[in-house]
Amino acid sequence: MIKTLSLGTNFYKYASILLLLCCGKTIAQTQIISDKLKWSERMALSIIKRHPEAWKIDNHEAPKWDYKIGMILTAYQKLYTKTNDSKYYDYIKGYADVFVDERGTIKKFDTQNHSLDNINGGKILFDLYYKTKEEKYLTALKILRNNFEDYPRTQSGGFWHKKIYPNQMWLDGLYMGEPFYARYTSEFEGGEKLNDVAHQFELLHEHTFDQKTDLYFHAWDESKQMAWANKETGTSPNIWLRALGWYGMALVDVLDYFPKDHPKRNELISYLNELAVAVTKYQDKSGLWYQIPNLQKQIGNYLESSGSSMLVYFLAKGVHKGYLPAKFEKVANKGFNGLVTNVIKADKNGEIHITQVCGSAGLGGNPYRDGSFEYYMNEKIVTDNSHGLGAFLLAAIELDK
Template sequence: MNWSVKTANSIMERLPQIYEDKGYNGKWSYDYGVVLKGFERVWKQTGEQKYFEYIKKNMDYFINEDGAIKGYRIEEFNIDHINNGKLLFVLYKETGEEKYKKAADLLFTQLEKHPRTSEGAFWHKQIYPFQVWLDGLYMGTPFYAEYQLTFANGEELEDIIRQFKVSYQHLLDEKTGLLYHAWDEKKVQPWANKETGLSANFWGRSIGWYLLALVDTLEILPTDTPDRNFLVEILEKTLKAIVSYQDEASGVWYQVTDKIHEKGNYLEASCSSMYVCAIAKGIRLEVLDRQEWEAQLKKSHQGLLDEFVLLTKEGWVNLNKSCQVAGLGGADRRDGTYTYYISEPVICNDQKGLGAFLQALAEFEEVMNEE
């Protein structure tokens, strides 16, 4: 069974009016960009135009002829709002329509003006000052890289590497090799350690965002980019750390990565999908050794199917056990404790989980077809 095609078709068929008529329910939200990047991969592998048209139809709801984006406000300086812009490059390349380039220009203008830490790392949001979250590397950095290489002659590639260097330096836990969810440079947030500025736990999906940011950026950067090997090194180191916290029986991973035996922790679909995607894509890009990683990839891919997937009576793919949302601070004062991370709702067919799952399936199938 071609699971990527089956999953893409399930997404298209389940609620077509919400996705096609209202551009994913009318909200410029990063999670839909995760899904649509999965569709881009399926389209490239199958050549079926309906998948490209699905991307275009959803994005066209938001993109005006002058490049303005419905529901987007640059002054929020929210790095999450950059993510959907990754689809603009393929749309511009395939159609030549200037509105897509203009929209990409608008999002790049945000990055040019986006507030940064003293070492040059992007804040997560204007309302989260001096904070670097793992999530933000996925949201902004691959777009930044592709924009530079598509429209700006690759002028700022060293700044892209800097985002990873600064974040890795501050968020790495040397003992485990895992990365903490977030870091507050000012060390003033209620969730931040007063000495280190770090949040208290290793959240599975945040590490997944970081791993996807690495492989997506590696795919974009030329192989002769200075310090590109740094990204390869931290990809492999982080994946090796993750594997040591895998649930051996199922082949997948927990919501709070290192607390395997703690009461309330659960196997979680979105982070597990992201890890599978990162391994498969790393093999495809030849930055991970196939001999070393293929058995792990096969085991974890099968784990996704066995642990999280159920088919409906219509034959649609349901992805279970995704954390709906997790963050730090804000109006609801999310405190980053273990209790907090396991208290957020666990839902079926969360868009972030589905998108990561679709990307993982497509990458896995491409790698296996190369054998």
């Protein structure tokens, strides 16, 4: 009888502990995110709530060294710098430590599978190294930097977007590779490769700029052999909003690492101003921009949130850094207000979500992506895709609303 009572007491003791643990989890899961917080923290907390481990963003079933998560965590670094809130730092470090082992090897990273997308996640390693002084992060940075040494290039010296896309440069690739390359060479090599960084922008400015719209085509095939390539110019058929966003963000971010006396700095600033003037002309009255920004009235076109967020970010940062005239702050604010009015949705727990995100877009591949207007319209439109989450975070942090 005594033994039975003892067992029963233990049972109730452990049951109580389990109940407390379960209740605690339930409370955490249903905790309300206050609408009094800034938009940046509301989004950052929403992402953590949905995905307590960063590698699971976009519902990945296994860890992936991912350029989009790299963009999101770059934003978290900015947020950590602003708030000094350790949960943002822990979120970044948690992702890095899934991939970077004690020797500095990056899991899921093949040095011969050349792709600029694979570089972008490395941006988070700089600050982790400076904060922790752990050699593994420096080793990983060196691995990524060395990837540029034998990276395939066009005859004119431009990095291919990926090894599987010979002779092609995409605007997307400027954001994936150049800010990392610029920061590394600036901080560890005395800036010796900054001319090479600038050359990537010069090539795409020369070959993708469209004089009819003052915007930029999505990509350029130097060989002019791809079915999507214009046989005279090598450009892809259309201008794509998110590609413009990648380009603008790449420009405004690499400029962080160009000294004021560098001969290429003013050239890059002129490109930034040229882009700012052009995209302002295509801003919708809602504050947002269309998926194909120069074909606003064409049936099927829609206001797209990730590219719009990217433009807001580069415009705002460009003004704050003194690269752009102050008038573009108004354009950025109109864009941000358009985002929170039209595409940001809050649920009953205060979580915020970003809608109207183009899920993905590219050129070539299998199934074949021909770069036509119809192609860009038929890519899935999704909610809380990481392109949109990261871009909105960057915009919200920069405008500090």
